[in-house]
Amino acid sequence: MKEHFLLSSDLIHLNHGSFGACPKTVFNNYHYWQEQLEQSPVDFITNTGLTALGNSKEHLAKYINCDTSDFFFTSNPTTAVNTIMRNLALNEGDEILSTNLEYGALDFTWEFYAKKNNVKYVRQAIDLPLKSKEHFLEMFWKGLTDKTKVIFISQITSATALIFPVKEIVIKAKTLGLITIIDGAHVPGHIPLDIKDLDPDYYTGAVHKWLLSPKGCSFLYVKKEFQKRLDPLIISWGFGRPETAQGSFLDYHEYNGTRDFSAFLTMEVLFQFRKDTKWEEELKVCKQKILNWYPKFCDLVGSEPICPVTEEFLGLMFMVPIKTTDALLLKQTLFKRFKIEIPVTDYLGNFGIRISILPYTSDEDILALYAAIKTLKEEGELIK
Numbered sequence: 001m002k003e004h005f006l007l008s009s010d011l012i013h014l015n016h017g018s019f020g021a022c023p024k025t026v027f028n029n030y031h032y033w034q035e036q037l038e039q040s041p042v043d044f045i046t047n048t049g050l051t052a053l054g055n056s057k058e059h060l061a062k063y064i065n066c067d068t069s070d071f072f073f074t075s076n077p078t079t080a081v082n083t084i085m086r087n088l089a090l091n092e093g094d095e096i097l098s099t100n101l102e103y104g105a106l107d108f109t110w111e112f113y114a115k116k117n118n119v120k121y122v123r124q125a126i127d128l129p130l131k132s133k134e135h136f137l138e139m140f141w142k143g144l145t146d147k148t149k150v151i152f153i154s155q156i157t158s159a160t161a162l163i164f165p166v167k168e169i170v171i172k173a174k175t176l177g178l179i180t181i182i183d184g185a186h187v188p189g190h191i192p193l194d195i196k197d198l199d200p201d202y203y204t205g206a207v208h209k210w211l212l213s214p215k216g217c218s219f220l221y222v223k224k225e226f227q228k229r230l231d232p233l234i235i236s237w238g239f240g241r242p243e244t245a246q247g248s249f250l251d252y253h254e255y256n257g258t259r260d261f262s263a264f265l266t267m268e269v270l271f272q273f274r275k276d277t278k279w280e281e282e283l284k285v286c287k288q289k290i291l292n293w294y295p296k297f298c299d300l301v302g303s304e305p306i307c308p309v310t311e312e313f314l315g316l317m318f319m320v321p322i323k324t325t326d327a328l329l330l331k332q333t334l335f336k337r338f339k340i341e342i343p344v345t346d347y348l349g350n351f352g353i354r355i356s357i358l359p360y361t362s363d364e365d366i367l368a369l370y371a372a373i374k375t376l377k378e379e380g381e382l383i384k
Contacts, residue, residue, distance in 0.1 A: 001359040004277065011335075012365045014342040016356035017161070017186060017317050020209040029269040030214040033262035045258065052265045053254075059267035060207070060219065064188060066195040071221040072253040073207075073264040077185040078105050080204035080220035081152075083233040083253075084181055085113045088150065092118040096150040097143045097178075099126045101347060103158045106183060110152065120147070128348065130307040133165045140169065150179045156186035159345040161317040161354055162307055163191065170200050179226075185218075186210065189274075191315045195221055202226065210316065213270055214263040222249070232256055282359035286316055289357050293366060294318045297355070300373060301383060306352075319345060319352040323384040327351045330382045338372040 004023045007013045013021065022030070033052065037044045057068040064071075074080045090096075096110055100123040107123070114121040124143030130136050140153075151173050155166045166182055173180045181202040187193050189211030195203055203221040207213040222230055227249040232239065238248075238255025274280065294309050303321040307313040324330045324344070330351075331344040343354050355369065377383040 056267040077204040159347040217263040317356040
């Protein structure tokens with residue numbers, strides 16, 4: 001599998017979660033679209049590229065199960081959430097209920113919005129380790145008040161790699177009349193995603209992470225009843241177009257200035273790659289490795305898993321709590337000394353090593369990390 005990717009042979013890449021990795025065939029298709037753009041820029045941006053965009057959307061819509069008219073491509077989930085944030089019409093004193101385990105950049109987004117609009121961003125405390133789904137839901141809903149108007153939550157968290165029970169949260173939020181915004185940056189291609197079944201008000205996911213597209217490819221789904229109230233983050237030509245049969249929603253958000261949208265056009269080749277390599281079957285093997293290795297790494301450093309070691313909470317990555325004197329130096333040492341690319345994450349004032357396992361990850365890669373951590377622990381300087 002590693003031969004299908006452009007990843008450097010000089011590194012052991014165990015950090016798929018941060019920015020993903022793109023197969024060669026998909027990357028070549030990306031270059032093909034860039035060449036088409038440069039060969040005939042006007043026709044591509046105004047005509048043939050848009051036809052290709054429609055085809056790409058059909059492939060992605062089938063995979064995530066939603067209508068093509070209900071989502072648009074965006075460069076990343078952070079841009080998507082900022083688009084939503086700019087359109088929320090909350091009143092002074094209203095509250096946005098979230099958790100204390102969300103992605104840092106989006107914490108900043110909501111803190112910015114809260115300060116500008118005199119609302120409250122509630123980072124409800126989720127204590128670790130999690131004991132059960134019911135344990136999580138009990139802790140989360142303790143943050144609910146009569147001022148809560150919006151739920152913002154990750155389906156899979158970045159720092160801890162935990163899968164949260166968002167289905168149950170969306171169901172209850174509906175009964176309470178709350179707006180649901182789901183950050184699924186790590187979800188597409190990682191765990192099954194059925195947007196029609198989940199039925200959130202807003203959902204954003206990255207395509208360039210676990211779904212394997214080129215960088216800068218994500219999407220924002222918006223439920224139909226919310227589409228007319230979602231102004232674009234960038235006002236451009238789409239805002240002046242007359243309403244078409246599909247409505248102004250897509251015009252507003254897809255026509256927002258000159259840009260290279262070639263990454264968005266690779267969906268057909270991307271899904272063909274996954275089919276040709278039996279990628280989904282390979283992922284089942286990887287998920288079993290996650291369950292097997294998590295306790296072993298915890299035993300190595302003398303810590304405990306932060307959740308039950310099951311597929312209910314774990315997908316293709318896990319986070320091992322560690323005690324380190326210098327998280328940044330630990331990451332740099334693993335990279336420079338051991339040639340291992342892996343994140344050392346910060347959560348609730350603690351640190352952990354987040355390990356991703358993909359079909360291109362060999363057993364030798366995992367054993368190399370295990371040996372490196374063992375060495376550092378025996379040295380006793382960076383890992384206590």
